[in-house]
Amino acid sequence: xxxGNGKVKYRKAFGIAQADRPLRGDTPFYLGSLxxxxxxxxxxxxxxKKELDFDDPIVDYFPELPSHMNAITIRNLLNHxxxxxxxxxxxxxxxxxxxxxxxxxxxxxxxxxxxxGEKYSYSNTGYVLLSLLIERITKDSxxxxxxxxxxxxxxxxxxxxxxxxxxxxxxxxxxxxxxxxPNDYKALTTxxxxxxxxxxxxxxxxQALDANILVGKETLAQAFTxxxxxSGESSYYGFGWVLEARDPKxxxxxxxxxxxxxxFYRDTGKKQTIILLSNFTNDVSAIKDELVxxxxx
Numbered sequence: 304x305x306x307g308n309g310k311v312k313y314r315k316a317f318g319i320a321q322a323d324r325p326l327r328g329d330t331p332f333y334l335g336s337l338x339x340x341x342x343x344x345x346x347x348x349x350x351x352k353k354e355l356d357f358d359d360p361i362v363d364y365f366p367e368l369p370s371h372m373n374a375i376t377i378r379n380l381l382n383h384x385x386x387x388x389x390x391x392x393x394x395x396x397x398x399x400x401x402x403x404x405x406x407x408x409x410x411x412x413x414x415x416x417x418x419x420g421e422k423y424s425y426s427n428t429g430y431v432l433l434s435l436l437i438e439r440i441t442k443d444s445x446x447x448x449x450x451x452x453x454x455x456x457x458x459x460x461x462x463x464x465x466x467x468x469x470x471x472x473x474x475x476x477x478x479x480x481x482x483x484x485p486n487d488y489k490a491l492t493t494x495x496x497x498x499x500x501x502x503x504x505x506x507x508x509x510q511a512l513d514a515n516i517l518v519g520k521e522t523l524a525q526a527f528t529x530x531x532x533x534s535g536e537s538s539y540y541g542f543g544w545v546l547e548a549r550d551p552k553x554x555x556x557x558x559x560x561x562x563x564x565x566x567f568y569r570d571t572g573k574k575q576t577i578i579l580l581s582n583f584t585n586d587v588s589a590i591k592d593e594l595v596x597x598x599x600x
Contacts (some may be wrong), residue, residue, distance in 0.1 A: 427496070445494065
C-alpha cells in the first residue's frame with residue numbers, strides 16, 4: 304500500500320497466502336518488528352494516563368531483576384539503549400518461546416553489554432520486557448490491552464496479537480522460503496513481535512498517528528525524537544521507529560522473522576506512507592527504495 308495526504312494511492316496483493324489460497328489486500332501477515340511501534344504506543348498511552356514515567360527505573364516494576372540493571376529506565380528499553388543483550392543474538396530463541404522464558408534469560412544475565420544509555424544496540428529482549436511491563440501495570444494481558452486500546456478504537460478489525468492463547472486466524476498468510484517451502488512464524492512472545500495485521504489496518508494506524516488519536520501530541524513527539532546518549536551524542540532510534548538522520552521527518556521500521564519480511568515507511572513532512580508485507584523471505588527494503596523514487600520524481 305502506498306498512501307499520500309491521508310488517501311490510498313496504490314494497493315495491490317501478489318502471490319499466495321497459504322497452499323493454493325491467493326494473497327488479498329485484507330490478508331493478515333506476521334509483522335515481526337513492526338510490532339515495536341505498537342508496543343511503544345501502548346507504553347505512551349500509559350504515560351499519558353500517568354501510570355508510568357519514561358524515566359522510571361524498570362526495577363521499580365520488576366524488583367526481581369539483578370542489581371546491575373538498576374540504572375535501566377523505560378526510556379532505555381524504548382530506544383534500545385538499555386544494555387540488555389538481544390536474546391536472538393545470544394542464541395536463546397526457540398520455537399514456541401514465551402515472554403516468561405525471555406524474562407528467565409534476563410534474570411540469568413550476569414551483566415549488561417554496556418551501561419544503560421551509553422550506546423544504541425538493538426534488543427528484542429527490551430521490547431519483550433516492555434510487553435511484560437504493560438501487563439504488570441494494567442493487570443491484563445498485552446493482547447487484550449492492544450486489542451481494546453488500539454485495534455478496536457481505530458477499527459483495525461483484521462489485526463491480532465498472537466500469544467500463548469494462539470488465536471485462530473484461518474485467512475492469515477503463512478511464511479515461505481524463496482523456493483516455496485514452509486517457513487512459518489512459531490514463537491509466542493509479544494512486544495518485540497507477535498502481531499499480525501494487514502495493509503489497510505496499518506494505514507488506519509498511520510493516520511491515527513498523524514491525528515494524535517492514541518496519545519497526546521507532546522507524548523507522541525518523543526517517539527520521533529533522536530535518543531540522547533550519556534555522551535550527549537544522538538542515536539537515531541526513537542520509540543519503536545528508526546529516524547532518518549538526514550531528515551528526522553522520515554521514520555521507518557523493518558520486520559524479519561521466519562518467512563516474513565515487512566517494512567513501514569512514513570515521511571511525516573510530505574505525508575507519504577509505504578507499507579510492504581511479504582511472506583516470501585525477500586528484500587522488501589529494496590522495493591521500498593524504488594517506491595520512494597517513484598513517488599518523489
